[in-house]
Amino acid sequence: MSDLTARKAALRAEARQLRQAAHDAARESDAAGQACRLLTGFLSGRAGQAIAGYMPIGTELDPRPAMAELARLGPVAVPVVEAPAAPLRFDLWTPETEMVAGAFGAAVPARSEPVEPDVLIVPLLAFDRAGHRLGYGGGFYDRTLARLREGRDVFAVGLAFAGQELSGLGLEPTDAPLDAVVTEREVLTF
Numbered sequence: 001m002s003d004l005t006a007r008k009a010a011l012r013a014e015a016r017q018l019r020q021a022a023h024d025a026a027r028e029s030d031a032a033g034q035a036c037r038l039l040t041g042f043l044s045g046r047a048g049q050a051i052a053g054y055m056p057i058g059t060e061l062d063p064r065p066a067m068a069e070l071a072r073l074g075p076v077a078v079p080v081v082e083a084p085a086a087p088l089r090f091d092l093w094t095p096e097t098e099m100v101a102g103a104f105g106a107a108v109p110a111r112s113e114p115v116e117p118d119v120l121i122v123p124l125l126a127f128d129r130a131g132h133r134l135g136y137g138g139g140f141y142d143r144t145l146a147r148l149r150e151g152r153d154v155f156a157v158g159l160a161f162a163g164q165e166l167s168g169l170g171l172e173p174t175d176a177p178l179d180a181v182v183t184e185r186e187v188l189t190f
Helices: 003-026 031-046 064-070 140-148
Strands: 076-080 089-093 099-101 107-109 119-122 155-159 180-182 187-189
Touching (some): 031 064, 031 119, 031 155, 076 107, 089 107
Parallel strands (some): 119 155, 155 180
Antiparallel strands (some): 099 107, 180 187
16 A cells, blocks of 8 residues: 555545544534525526436435535436446436435436536545545545546535535545535635
8 A cells, every 4th residue: 555545535524534423513503404595596607508416324414405506507417326436427417306216325317317517516525724634545436536637627616514624635536626615604716
């Protein structure tokens, strides 16, 4: 195991604890609701653009309230894992979409209607103030952003609790940067 791989594994363990603590604290407050309101306001200027959210797993901040609001302005999609080490596919989503179990415990639409997103709302374990994110280590979003950003602008915004901020994230050349991060406290742009 390389030094960077070991460092990222340690950071992921720390980040999971930070996110769990932030998630638990959010139950006693409106932190998740505030983050979704900030996200909706931030992305509402992109009316008509296809926005990809995600279906939350575990202690991820749930973007569905923001996605439901944004679906009034244009198409909203959710990711579908097609194969290991492959970029994600995105299928159309509305609050009424019938969902079924997908890979890694994330729900996916029962019927596939592919969408090519212009904006991605990205889940994460941790973020820093330079626009970097720490994911789960599968590289799905890094590969997806690399593919989508070939020849066009695709905006990536991380959604997280403020308590998920972590400095010193180990970066690799394949790590795709974020354009913004939204928390319950602020919108950071890079």
